[in-house]
Amino acid sequence: MNRTSIWTPLTLIGLFFSIINPSIAQQNNINQIHTDFVKKERRDRFDQYLMNNTIEETFSSDLDEDTEDAFESSCLSATQFMIKNDFVKSGLNKMIAGYNTLSYSAKRAMLATIYSLYPTEYKDAMMAIFNMETNPKLFAITAVYLYRIQPDYNLQRKITVNINKIPGADSLPVLVELRKYISTYNSQKSRLTPNLIELFVWQKNHHIKTVYSFQRWNRDYAGIAVVQLEDGSFARDEDGKLLTFRQLARAASNLPYFLTNGNTPQGIFSINGTDVSRNLLIGPTPNIQTLLPFEKDSNFWFMGYDSAKTPFDNYIQLLPNAWRSYVPMMETFYAGKSGRSEIIMHGTTIESKYFKNEHFYPLAPTDGCLCANESWNSEDGYLAKSDQLGLINTFNRTAERRGLLFVINISNEQKPVSVDDIEPYVAAFENM
Numbered sequence: 001m002n003r004t005s006i007w008t009p010l011t012l013i014g015l016f017f018s019i020i021n022p023s024i025a026q027q028n029n030i031n032q033i034h035t036d037f038v039k040k041e042r043r044d045r046f047d048q049y050l051m052n053n054t055i056e057e058t059f060s061s062d063l064d065e066d067t068e069d070a071f072e073s074s075c076l077s078a079t080q081f082m083i084k085n086d087f088v089k090s091g092l093n094k095m096i097a098g099y100n101t102l103s104y105s106a107k108r109a110m111l112a113t114i115y116s117l118y119p120t121e122y123k124d125a126m127m128a129i130f131n132m133e134t135n136p137k138l139f140a141i142t143a144v145y146l147y148r149i150q151p152d153y154n155l156q157r158k159i160t161v162n163i164n165k166i167p168g169a170d171s172l173p174v175l176v177e178l179r180k181y182i183s184t185y186n187s188q189k190s191r192l193t194p195n196l197i198e199l200f201v202w203q204k205n206h207h208i209k210t211v212y213s214f215q216r217w218n219r220d221y222a223g224i225a226v227v228q229l230e231d232g233s234f235a236r237d238e239d240g241k242l243l244t245f246r247q248l249a250r251a252a253s254n255l256p257y258f259l260t261n262g263n264t265p266q267g268i269f270s271i272n273g274t275d276v277s278r279n280l281l282i283g284p285t286p287n288i289q290t291l292l293p294f295e296k297d298s299n300f301w302f303m304g305y306d307s308a309k310t311p312f313d314n315y316i317q318l319l320p321n322a323w324r325s326y327v328p329m330m331e332t333f334y335a336g337k338s339g340r341s342e343i344i345m346h347g348t349t350i351e352s353k354y355f356k357n358e359h360f361y362p363l364a365p366t367d368g369c370l371c372a373n374e375s376w377n378s379e380d381g382y383l384a385k386s387d388q389l390g391l392i393n394t395f396n397r398t399a400e401r402r403g404l405l406f407v408i409n410i411s412n413e414q415k416p417v418s419v420d421d422i423e424p425y426v427a428a429f430e431n432m
Contacts, residue, residue: 026396028286033383037280038349038376047351055083059091063098068106071095075109079116080252080281080365081354088117096125104135111141112253112261120149134166136174137260144256147182156182173338177258180334184327185256189217189412194322199406200429202320204232208303209403211271211288211345211395213370214422217412219250219263220359224417225345225370226426227394234426235394242426243394244419245387247345247370248363249407257331258338261367265292267332268318269343269405270300274392277346285374285388287346288395290405292336302402318404328409340368345405347374347388359416370407 036042058074061067071091078088095102095110102110111129114122123146130142143159159182169175203210207230215223224244227235235243255262269290276286291300293315305314315333316324323329348371352362363373372388383389395403410421 027393028389028396030383030386030389033285033386033389034381035280035284035349035376036381037283038378039381040378043351043378050077050081051083055085056087059087059094063091063094065101068102072103072106072109075106075113079109079113080367081350082117082252082358082365083354084117088113092118092122096122096129099129104138107135107138108141108260111138111145112255115141115145115255116253119145123149130162136166136169136172139163139166140174140178140259141255143178144181144259151182151186173334174258177334177338181256181258188328189409191326191328193408193410194326196408196410196425197429197432198320198322200228200232200426201432203228203404207231209271209395209398209400211391211403211405213247213249213264213345213405213407214410214417215247215249215264215266215407216415216417217409218414219248219254221414222246222248222360222363222416224419224422225372225391226422227391227397229398230400234430235397242419242423243390244422245391245394246363246373246416247387247391248360248365248372249370250360250365251368252365253367254365258335258340260340262340264343264368264370264407265331265335265340266328266407266409267330267335268293268315269332269407270302271395271401271403271405272296272299272302273401274396275344281348281350282346283349283374283376285347285383285386286392287344287388288392288405290344292340292343293333294336295341329406332407342367343369345370345372345388345391347372347386349374349376 054074054077058070063071074091092110092114099107114126126142126145130139130146133139133142147155147159160179163169163175163179166175209230210228211225212228213223213225225247226242226244229235237243249264251261251263253261257263257265269292272289272291274286275289276284293300293311312333319329346369348364350364352364355361355364364371372386372391374386374388375384377384410417
C-alpha cells in the first residue's frame with residue numbers, strides 16, 4: 001500500500017482501546033508458572049548427561065558420518081553452556097581435521113564454538129579455513145575471528161581480497177555487512193549515542209508502546225530494559241520508582257550481530273504479541289515476540305508501509321531525524337537482510353552456575369535473544385523471581401500487544417548498565 005506516512009490511526013485506536021478496556025491487560029501470576037525441568041533431581045540428571053554423554057562420550061568417539069550429528073550437537077551444547085575442557089578441544093581438533101567432509105551445519109557449529117570458547121588458540125586452523133572457505137557465512141565467522149585477534153589494515157586488506165574471490169560477493173548481504181564491520185565497527189564504539197530524549201519524545205508523539213533495551217558495546221556486561229507506554233509515560237511502580245529489568249543481549253557464541261546466532265543487533269524490532277515457549281531451556285514464562293525487518297514483513301510493518309519508498313527509507317522513518325544517520329541503529333535492518341530471525345525477549349531455566357566466572361553472571365547467554373534473569377525453586381519447580389515476568393506484566397499494562405523494541409548501546413564502559421545511566425534522561429523527558 002502507498003501511504004504518505006508510515007504512522008497510521010491504528011496506533012491511536014490501540015491507545016483508545018486500551019484506555020476504555022483496562023481489564024483486557026493481562027497480568028501473569030508468578031504462582032502459576034511452573035516446570036519440572038528446574039527441580040533438583042532433573043537438573044542433576046541433565047548436568048550429568050550434558051557432561052558425561054554430550055561432551056565426554058561424544059568427543060571421545062571417532063568422527064565419521066554416523067557420529068557427525070552428535071559432534072554438531074555437542075558443539076552447540078559446549079557453546080551454550082560455555083564448557084571448555086580437554087574433551088571439547090579433542091572434539092574440535094577432530095572436526096578441524098575432517099573439515100572438508102562435514103556438513104554446512106556441523107562446520108558452522110564447530111566454528112561458532114571456536115569463536116566463543118577459544119578466542120586465540122585456533123588462529124592457525126581458522127586462517128587455513130579462511131583461505132579456502134567460499135561459503136559466505138562460514139567464511140565470515142573465520143574472518144571476524146581473525147579480525148578480533150588482529151584488527152589492523154593488513155588483515156582488513158586480506159579479508160577484502162578473499163571476499164572478492166567469492167562469486168557474487170557484492171550482492172550477498174552477509175559479505176556486504178562483513179566489509180562494513182571490519183572497516184567501521186570498532187570506530188563506532190567511541191561515537192556518542194544521539195539524544196535519547198528526542199527518541200522518547202518521538203515515540204510519545206506517535207503513541208507507540210515501546211521497550212528500550214539499553215546495552216553496552218561489550219555484551220559481556222548486562223543491560224536493562226524500560227517500558228514507555230502509548231501515552232508517552234514510562235512505567236513506574238506504585239512508589240514512583242522507574243521499573244527496570246535486567247537483560248543480557250550477548251549470544252553464547254558472542255558472534256557479531258549480522259551472523260546467525262550472534263549477539264542481539266542494535267536497532268528497531270517490531271513487537272508482535274506474546275507467547276509461551278515449548279523450549280525447556282527458555283522455560284514457561286511468557287515471552288515477547290519480536291521481528292526483524294525482512295523476517296515477516298506484513299507483521300513487522302503493522303504501523304504501515306509506504307510502497308513508494310525503499311525498505312530502508314521506510315525503516316529510517318521510524319526514527320527521529322537526529323537518529324537517522326546513526327549507523328549502529330541500522331544493525332537490525334541489515335541483520336534481517338542477512339537472514340537473521342527468531343530473536344525474542346524471554347526468560348530462562350538455565351542454571352547460572354555455568355556462567356559463574358563471567359561478567360554477566362547470573363544471567364544466561366542465548367542464541368542471540370534478549371534474555372532476562374530468572375530464578376526457580378528447585379524443590380517445587382515454581383518460578384521464584386523473574387525480571388522477564390516483570391517486563392511482560394509491565395508491557396501488558398495496556399491492551400495493545402504490538403509495539404516497537406529499540407536496542408541501543410549507550411556507551412563502551414566496561415560495566416553493566418544501571419538505572420543511574422538511564423533515569424536522568426527519563427526524568428529530563430518527563431520534566432519537559
